[in-house]
Amino acid sequence: MSVPEQKIQSEFEPKIIAILCNWCSYTGADLAGTxxxxxxxxxxxIRVMCSGSVDPLYMIxxxxxxxxAVLVGG
Amino acid sequence: MIQCAGSRNSERPYCSRICCYSAVKNALKIKEQNPGANVFILYRDVRTYGFYETYYAEARKKGVVFVRYTLEEQPKVEANGEKLKVTITDPILKRELQLDTDLLALSTGIIPAAGTDALSQTFKVSLNADGYFLEAHMKLRPVDFAADGLYLCGLAHSPKLIEESIAQANAAAVRAVTLLSKDKLESLGNVAMVNPKWCKGCGLCVEACAYGARVLNEQTRVAEVLDVLCQGCGACVASCPSGACQQKGFEKEQILAMLDASNS
Incomplete structure (x- = not known):
């Protein structure tokens, strides 16, 4: 997916949605916070109880x- | 006495904890009854941990001979007429010792009870790499299983001394009382639920559930959730191919709303 040009010119700050599994990656993010x-x-x-339950719709x-970007961790 | 017989090798890598202590106790008893008896203990590492270290020191003082061997160079036992002959290389003398024995005792390791496998499958509780039952958390929930209402103690958990078994049994009993002393059980809010219109009754969620909280209703051919047993792990939601299974608090609309909010 191409990034629009004006986004590159101004200081580009991506918006990333992370869908994380409650038992590993979310716990990891929590631990990083601790x-x-x-x-x-x-x-x-966004916390989910299992990354296996992530619907393709959640990513699109x-x-x-x-x-x-969308990051699915699990 | 030969310690670690069939133990602490690649097949059974764990220490059985009680054998060193029992060997030292038996050696002291023999020395008490017959001070002239020659007692040899062939060992790899002596682990009479805690206060039992004093018995080990006493045994050495009373003349029990401890000879070390390694996993690579194990003692050899041969028949010598009516008796048994043990050959071992003493690492300190750097010489071979031949011991003619009147009695040879092998300290074989403890193995998990027969039927542990079947029991773990019946109750859906996990085993560790050595085949013993695995607690929910080594430090935070040491006598609980991951599923509610199941507790473990003693040799089901790992080889341990009788004092340790008793302490663990007390702990397990008290943990059970915390459950029994309540009039009502509080269950989690974020349990799974099934949309009966979409459920095909394939039974995948029943297999996925580690807590026995999913059952297939034989009459309606629809999977059901036993709310009290459900731990809200989400495994069944992930396993459901038809999207009939949703988890309260994590329903599709709710997650889509969260995605919208995080994107604005």
């Missing part, structure tokens, strides 16, 4: 709605 490791606010996390919809 350890006071900071991550940029570009990542917006944010991109159609203007998001830049």
């Amino acid at each position: 350890a006071r490791i900071q991550y940029p606010p570009n990542v917006r996390i 919809k944010p991109i159609l709605d203007g998001g830049d």
Whole structure:
């Protein structure tokens, strides 16, 4: 997917939707928070109980709605 | 006495904990009844941990001979007429020792009880790599299983001394009382649910459930959720090919709404 040109010219801040599994990657993000490791606010996390339950729709919809990337962790 | 016989090798890598302690106890008893008896303990590592270390020291003081051997160079046992002859290389003398024995005791390791496999499948509880039952969390929930209302203690869990078994049994009993002392059970809110219109009754969710919370209704051919047993793990939702299974709090509309909100 090509990134619009004006986005590259201005300081590009991607909007990343992360769909994370409750038992591993979400716990990992939580642990990072507990350890006071900071991550940029570009990542917006959505917790699911299992990454196997992620519908393809969950990945396509944010991109159609203007998001830049979807990360599924699990 | 030969320690670690058939233990702490590639097949059974764990230590059975009680054998060193029993060997030292038996050696002291023999020395008490017959101080002239020659007692040899062939070992790889002596682990009479905790306060039992004093018995080990006492055994050495009373003349029980401890000879070390390695996994690569194990003692050899041969028949010598009516008796047994044990050959071992002493690593300190760097010489071969030949021991003619009146009695040879092998400290064979503890193995999980027969039927542990079948039991673990019946109750859907997990086993560890050595074939013993696995607790939910080594430090936070040491006598609980992952499923509610099931507890473990003693040799079902791992080889251990009788004191440890008793302490663990007390803990398991008290954990069970915390459940029994309640009038009502509170279950989680985010349990799974099934849309009966979409369910094909394939039974995949029944297999996926680690807690026995899913059953197939034989009459309607629709999978059902036993809310009290459901731990809200989401495994059945992931396994459902027809999308009939949803989890409360994580329903499709709710997740789509979250996606919308995070994208704005």
